[in-house]
Amino acid sequence: MADTFTRVKSIIVDRLGVDEDKVTLDATFKDDLQADSLDVVELIMELEDEFDLEISDEEAEKISTVGDVVTYIEQHQ
Amino acid sequence: MKRRVVITGLGVVTPLGNDVSTFWDNLVAGRSGISRIESFDVSSLPVQIAGQVKEFEVEKYLDPKEARRIDRFAQFAIAAATQAVEDSGLDIREDNADRVGVYIGSGIGGIHTLLENHIVLRERGPRRVSPFMIPMMIANMASGHVSILTGARGPNSASVSACATSTNAIGDAFKIIERGAADAMLAGGSEAAIVDLAIAGFANMKALSTRNDEPTRASRPFDKDRDGFVMSEGAGVMVLESLDHALARGARIYAEIIGYGMSGDAYHITATPPDGSGAYRAMRQALEDANLRPEDVDYINAHGTSTELNDKSETLAIKELFGEHAYRLAISSNKSMIGHMLGAAGGVEAIATVKTLVEGTLPPTINYETPDPECDLDYVPNQARKAQPEVAMSNSFGFGGHNAAIILKRYS
Numbered sequence: 001m002a003d004t005f006t007r008v009k010s011i012i013v014d015r016l017g018v019d020e021d022k023v024t025l026d027a028t029f030k031d032d033l034q035a036d037s038l039d040v041v042e043l044i045m046e047l048e049d050e051f052d053l054e055i056s057d058e059e060a061e062k063i064s065t066v067g068d069v070v071t072y073i074e075q076h077q
Numbered sequence: 078m079k080r081r082v083v084i085t086g087l088g089v090v091t092p093l094g095n096d097v098s099t100f101w102d103n104l105v106a107g108r109s110g111i112s113r114i115e116s117f118d119v120s121s122l123p124v125q126i127a128g129q130v131k132e133f134e135v136e137k138y139l140d141p142k143e144a145r146r147i148d149r150f151a152q153f154a155i156a157a158a159t160q161a162v163e164d165s166g167l168d169i170r171e172d173n174a175d176r177v178g179v180y181i182g183s184g185i186g187g188i189h190t191l192l193e194n195h196i197v198l199r200e201r202g203p204r205r206v207s208p209f210m211i212p213m214m215i216a217n218m219a220s221g222h223v224s225i226l227t228g229a230r231g232p233n234s235a236s237v238s239a240c241a242t243s244t245n246a247i248g249d250a251f252k253i254i255e256r257g258a259a260d261a262m263l264a265g266g267s268e269a270a271i272v273d274l275a276i277a278g279f280a281n282m283k284a285l286s287t288r289n290d291e292p293t294r295a296s297r298p299f300d301k302d303r304d305g306f307v308m309s310e311g312a313g314v315m316v317l318e319s320l321d322h323a324l325a326r327g328a329r330i331y332a333e334i335i336g337y338g339m340s341g342d343a344y345h346i347t348a349t350p351p352d353g354s355g356a357y358r359a360m361r362q363a364l365e366d367a368n369l370r371p372e373d374v375d376y377i378n379a380h381g382t383s384t385e386l387n388d389k390s391e392t393l394a395i396k397e398l399f400g401e402h403a404y405r406l407a408i409s410s411n412k413s414m415i416g417h418m419l420g421a422a423g424g425v426e427a428i429a430t431v432k433t434l435v436e437g438t439l440p441p442t443i444n445y446e447t448p449d450p451e452c453d454l455d456y457v458p459n460q461a462r463k464a465q466p467e468v469a470m471s472n473s474f475g476f477g478g479h480n481a482a483i484i485l486k487r488y489s
Binding site: 015016017038041042 | 204205208
């Protein structure tokens, strides 16, 4: 978990240009990290590449927090 | 009653410098901004030279994270617009933002982004194409970004008329202010199309100079040995403002814009009619719009591309319109030094024309060595000249047969 979170965090910081300490498991992409829908699509692409998995559009729509992403990745690796 | 429109701010990104004063000094010194392309492998291309923007510091204008989602052409526009707004001292606030507009065109748009994503599509499939590809690529995005960044909420549009793009943008913006729909407009053009695909396309049209071994001598408008234009990149944006608005806020006024004309050739996709009749109609319309006689024009910043066809037909059009006066007025082509910025050409050249009026110096046409009997006017060969034009015209003509001309006047 810790390792996945660290990797996810680093991608989020890089892509969204947010401070590292804002990227917590509870942080929501839309409100806390100020990501718009295009940012989220791009982020999911990056995560798919990084973790070598596919996140379907239906699954992607359910993602709201950083924790959701980490959990999804943990369960599908 | 028509409102008078003046120019109060200037901004450029060019192969001869990324600010107005460096650009102008190099232009007057007769330096060439053309060099061998080093940024990518050109070994298989028939044309290996261009006027590339060097040492562009995007971080002066944009957060690096933001910049990654903005194509190079729009980055140039943002840089030029930021400079122009700063230069003008125009403060875009909540209470005036609806009266400040943006009109910045591009001939080609975000071709870097398009190409990169096409490679991704072919190699990795549609799921990897960036969601930012479309907003990075579309040619109106310079106007979009500049509006977002400056807060200008007035009239907002973009022209796409090939190499006439930014003269159309400036002319259209002038008319928007003249008719009272805005008090100020950020107007001009930007281009960043120095990529292998575009070079191959233009080269196969035989439009480009192949003087690969002598880059600085390749762009030679009106010279008998010219063999095509040299592609370049950059942006030029100016702040246009109603005279009343400029006076009310105590703005420094560079020059007045007094005429705009445009026409279509109705002739051929790329060739100009040999008699230059389309260019003639655009210039004549600009004169009529300015309510001037031909002999009132002292200087023409020519389209002067360095192609066989353009320089000959532009010369003919000037002679047709100005008659005997064509031999008395001075003409020069900035493209001899900066190359052809396509959709940014008119913007950068309009700014050079403003400086020409303000500084009382005519920039030269460099590489003018062998006179062409068919181009027999005064092109200010090789050396800048001290002269004080009162009225100057700037021409731009584009593939598709788009012709545009604006007339600027010294402000006093």
